[in-house]
Amino acid sequence: MGILEDHRRFKDIVRGRIKHNFKKYVTNGEMIGKQENDLVKIPVPSIDLPKFKYGPKQQGGVGQGQGQPGDGTGEGEGQGEAGNSPGQHMLETEVSLEELADILGEKLELPRIEPKGLSQAATEAIKYSGRAPVGPEGLRHFKSSYKEALKRSIASGTYNPDDPVIIPIRRDMRYKSFKKTMQPRTKAVVIYMMDVSGSMGDEQKEIVRLESFWINTWLKRNYKGLETRFIIHDAAAKEVDENTFFSTSESGGTLISSAYKLCKKLIETEFSPAEWNVYPFHFSDGDNWSGEDTRLCVKMLTDFFLPQVNMFGYGQVESKYGSGQFAKDLEKAFPESDNMIISKIENRDKIIASIKDFLGKGK
């Protein structure tokens, strides 16, 4: 009922659950690609119903400011519409990544994380959870102070229900106090592998980037001291830095084993599973070059990855050349494996669902 119902319906349309023919009126923006100084633009989806209206480009408008004829006006769009009807506009909000991660603050977790490593050094965390009779005024806790005063005045018989005035005295005051807790620090590394081969179209790459970006953002926020590594591969694999990972496009054939080999090497040399919680994620459209290579991958998974890593995630985007084979091969090879998670991402709207596949609780 009311606005919440309207809001739910709007979101259903935007997510394509109802009214599929409206998809074409939905303006959906990027979530990444515009990250600058820790800021991204999160566009608010909007549905623009068709109307008879002027084309924007010919129209122009009136503005105000310095400049000579011929100078650009910066973003001039939309200003011409003095007195336009309310509502249908696109609103771009700039928020920090931290806040964005909160949006994604669903109940996710890195599954089966374990205390590992030599540096079992616990970290100290401070939590304001106690009450103390002394403390700085800034931390005075009104409610408990009031309760104390109330208790005292009732006990001493000065409380009058008809004139319930409570006058607190010095010793009624209660202040928030902190407690130190020790938290074991856990060492964990997440290794992202992405297929950037030619068979991955722009849309597929975008989906993969969005998904890995969100997983990465979420994990970084929620696990302090998390290590991350990035690998891209087509027919050959290489390790890259974060920025490259989210912006490169290559094209070539696909040899998934190349990435797995590199990942294996990385784990062996830097992140010994005895000391580290290891989480490899691999994203691809599932179009591997040959069955031979797939068999090699399966072998590596069976012999090396699955026994050693905490979880191995494989995300497959819908290929533009039909559905890729790799996910099926993996499902066949590891029907019962409990630390291999395979998730299919049909389109943009499934990204959140897929992230939950990987990081959802109870996995």
Add this chain to the structure above:
Amino acid sequence: MANLTPELERARKSIMKIAEQVGLDFFQTVFEVVGYNDLNKIASYGGFPTRYPHWRWGMEYESLAKSYQYGLSKIYELVINTDPCYAYLMEGNEFLDQKLVMAHVYGHCDFFKNNQWFSQTDRKMMDTMANHATRVRRYIDRHGVEEVENFIDLCLSLENLIDRHAPYAKNKVQEQKEEAPIINPEIFSQERPKLTKEYMEEYLEGTSSEAARGKDQKRFPSEPQKDILQFLMHYAPLEDWQQDVLSIIREEAYYFAPQGMTKIMNEGWASYWHSKLMTERIMDDSEVIDFADRHSGTMAMAPGGFNPYKIGIELFRNIEYRWNRGQFGRDWSECADIQEKANWDRQTGLGRQKIFEVRRDYNDVTFIDEFLSEEFCVEHKLFVYKFNERSGQYEIDTRDFKKIKQQLLFQLTNFGQPIIKVIDGNFENRGELLLSHDFEGVDMQPDYMVATLENLQKVWSRPVNLITIMDGEQKIYRHDGKEIQTFNLSTLPKGSAEASED
């Protein structure tokens, strides 16, 4: 009275008294303090507590709620044109903000009550909206949410096709129906004759109507009609509930129309008064800095932007200044001496009186037309921008006064939307709808136009046609429910007028 704190209530009383003293005249104004979430809800509903169920309120809500959450923007004031006026203050705003908002709101309320373009609006709209909501809910119960919502979507796609000036015309909105011609449905199954050049030429000159359909048949509608929603209500083959939904959309569109027609004036007027009342009467010394901060925040124009608040307030101030010094009339306009004009002061002192007249009689179009002066454009550095195809960006086109004025007026006329009329509800005697776009130099956006025609066709059920100019050529677009066809008027096949007759 509403839920104001004693402090706010004291402020309200004193601001109201001051507003009355300076001559503002408003309906009783009820202020209510609401939390941000409620305020966002109300704002999504266009200021009303209840509206008919529809996703677009949810869309509005999402953007308001998000931008509030991220601290990007918040709503300071919200006031609706009803009697009594309802205005909302956001809980937790600073006391100074609340006072500023109250002063601003009294400006709006005065404008609502006295500007003639609001004279025909429904002042009990709160009840009317609630009533609309009830009716739509009833239809949803009966016909299902999908069906009703889909029809509302169709109507909203056409909601700008009203005649904004109709409520003020002498004979008011024509509520009586004309007699619709009787069409023999057999004709629909016959193959459509080719559209010919002669036919269209004669048709548009108005000479063919008799030739094509016999002497006893008049054109239908007898005059081109801008209120297309009404035309559809009367003549489209709609079910009762659909007709009612359409009338609801239309009624609400008419209710909101004057706010669009007076955006610059209304905001300018309210800003003029909040500024004057705050600085001269209401504020403490300690509040000056904060006031200046808020005020300039509202008035700021982004480089290359256009802020109706700013243009409005400056124009009102400019008018007051000019009429105080007698800078009007023939002597003034014929004076060519810049020096003399700059020092012109006839001590007329008519400024205050004049701005009150202006707020009564004008709308944005006439306001800009009459009071936007060359000096004003220079002083406020106004320019016209255009899209440059080659550089792919918007660029300053010119600072020529005439062009600026022309561009502004063009944007404001008919809400900056194309003017479209029904010229025939029985086109070619086949029960088709023919619309015509009064071309003013700017093409319509083609994809939107086609999609809108498709929606219109769903309402009208017979094919719909639209004459417009696209890429410099006069064209007819026809949507028959399946596909869009385009005819170039100048290259239509030749044929005799008789041949096109059925």
